[in-house]
Amino acid sequence: MKMSYANVAAVCVVLVLLLGKAQMSMGVTCNALQLSPCASAITSSTPPSPLCCSKLKEQRPCLCNYVRDPNLQKLVNSPNARKVASICGSPFPNC
Structure with missing residues (x-):
């Protein structure tokens, strides 16, 4: 089976995307205590802090x-948690 350069390039791009996604998902440590900056x-009705938003995005998975x-x-x-997520x-x- 002969593969063209375009096919090889396409396979490489798909592999890079899949590996990047796998590494990104493995980097998150699920710990609900990380969301403590969002408690208030x-x-x-206090607006979320930048730290809260950062932690929320980090813990989203x-x-x-x-x-x-x-x-x-x-x-x-x-509903408040969903509102905070939306604001962030x-x-x-x-x-």
Whole structure:
């Protein structure tokens, strides 16, 4: 089977994208305590701090796991938590 340079290049691009995505997803350590800077914004009407937004974006891949946790579910899945996520520019994932 003879492959053209275009086919080889396309395969290389796909591999680079897949490997980059795998490394990015492996870099997140899910820890709900990382969201503690967001506590006041979630439990009251205080605007989220830049640190809160940063941590929220960092923990975004973990949010569905937090929603499934009975201890965190009500807090993480609350309307205020979704509002904070929206303000931070990190829309809540569909779980």
